[in-house]
Amino acid sequence: MKLTKTNAETYIPSGMDATAAISRTTDLHIGAHHDDTEAGCYGPLIACYDDPNRFFSTVVVSDGAGSARTGMYADITSEQLMEIRVREQRQAADIAKYSALFMLAYPSREVKDPSNTGLVDDLKNIISACKPDVIYTHNPSDKHETHLGVCLRTVAAIRQLPKEDRPKKLYGMEGWRNIDWLDDSDKVTFDTSPHPNLAAALIGLFDSQIAGGKRYDIGIPGGWAANATHYDSHSVDTCSGMNYAIDMTPLIEDDSLDILGFINTFINKFVSSVAANIGRFS
Numbered sequence: 001m002k003l004t005k006t007n008a009e010t011y012i013p014s015g016m017d018a019t020a021a022i023s024r025t026t027d028l029h030i031g032a033h034h035d036d037t038e039a040g041c042y043g044p045l046i047a048c049y050d051d052p053n054r055f056f057s058t059v060v061v062s063d064g065a066g067s068a069r070t071g072m073y074a075d076i077t078s079e080q081l082m083e084i085r086v087r088e089q090r091q092a093a094d095i096a097k098y099s100a101l102f103m104l105a106y107p108s109r110e111v112k113d114p115s116n117t118g119l120v121d122d123l124k125n126i127i128s129a130c131k132p133d134v135i136y137t138h139n140p141s142d143k144h145e146t147h148l149g150v151c152l153r154t155v156a157a158i159r160q161l162p163k164e165d166r167p168k169k170l171y172g173m174e175g176w177r178n179i180d181w182l183d184d185s186d187k188v189t190f191d192t193s194p195h196p197n198l199a200a201a202l203i204g205l206f207d208s209q210i211a212g213g214k215r216y217d218i219g220i221p222g223g224w225a226a227n228a229t230h231y232d233s234h235s236v237d238t239c240s241g242m243n244y245a246i247d248m249t250p251l252i253e254d255d256s257l258d259i260l261g262f263i264n265t266f267i268n269k270f271v272s273s274v275a276a277n278i279g280r281f282s
Contacts, residue, residue: 001129003104004118007063009086011101013093019129022100025057028132028167030123030154032111032146034064034085034103035209038092038202039220040173041136043190043243045096050194055099057130060089061119061150063105073212084208092205095198102126112149123157132167139172139179139246140263147175155259158252170252171245178223179244180230181270189231192224192241 001010001022012021027048029041037045037058048056064085065078073081086103093101110116127135137154138147151172158166171188179187192199203217204210210217224241231242246266251257 001102001125003102003125004122005105007105008122009101009103009105011090011093011103013090013098013101018100021055022057022129023131024055025099025130025132026054026134027056028127028130028135029056029058030135030137030150031058031060032062032108032138032144032150034060034089035092035203035206035216036060036138036147036175038096038199038206039216040138040175041190041243042199042202042224043192044134044136044171045098046192046194046198047190049097049198056096057098057100057102057132058093059102059104059123059126061104061106061153062108062111062146066108073208081208085206088206088208092202095205096202100130108146108149111146111153114152116153119153120157120160123154124160127157127167128161128165131165134169134171135167136171136173136245137248138175139248140259141179141246141267142172142175142177144176152259155248155251159255166252168249170248172248174223174227174244179246180227182244182246182266183269183273184232186246186266186269187231188245188247189227190243190245191239192221192243193228193239196221196240 010018012018014021027044029037031037045056048054063082065082104122106119111119138151140151142148199221203220227242227244228237228239251259251262
């Protein structure tokens with residue numbers, strides 16, 4: 001598959017024919033950074049891992065050059081860091097048995113640029129080739145600007161496809177802002193309990209992030225556990241970990257639907273719920 005950036009890469013962990021591996025995709029994640037899939041979409045990826053009829057592929061949009069780093073990684077160049085992050089992501093794809101891995105190598109500034117048609121074209125072409133039933137990406141309330149850029153470009157890419165070629169579902173996964181504020185009826189949950197050893201291995205692979213100054217190996221599983229425990233205050237836990245998500249499917253069913261208006265519907269419901277509860281007990 002031809003991609004815009006000269007250093008972009010399509011990696012097929014199984015070594016099978018690339019066209020066959022890509023076209024069998026049932027579930028596709030589109031994330032900003034190396035490790036966003038393993039951190040923010042573990043529930044869906046592990047469901048595919050255990051299901052012989054589902055095949056998980058992922059897209060890493062950015063080049064990873066701007067990552068925070070300290071310790072043994074403090075003095076490496078951005079070019080060296082990009083090479084390390086690509087290597088780490090390939091290893092994760094091998095272990096988790098992804099059907100295909102696309103690394104698009106866009107600088108973050110280009111991901112955030114709404115005039116960057118190259119990224120939208122790349123995403124559109126990947127989605128057309130994969131023809132997934134479900135796409136997972138970042139959600140519109142994410143505070144990380146690159147995550148938000150990927151979310152918006154993903155919606156734009158899907159909207160350029162004919163309705164019959166679009167996925168059946170689009171989910172915005174929790175990331176750099178928890179979405180536990182969502183009304184319980186609006187939360188989509190994905191069980192992250194299966195294979196905790198595999199989850200630890202996948203997150204731990206990204207040593208350039210962990211030893212580089214971000215303890216994702218502690219924070220990410222802790223967040224999953226908190227989601228599962230705090231999901232319902234009046235019942236016992238049904239699993240040991242959850243990814244939260246927003247169902248963004250209406251945005252790809254109705255192209256006239258405004259993304260800000262869409263997310264504001266959930267935010268306004270939260271504001272009304274808080275006000276109602278305070279009113280009831282004041």
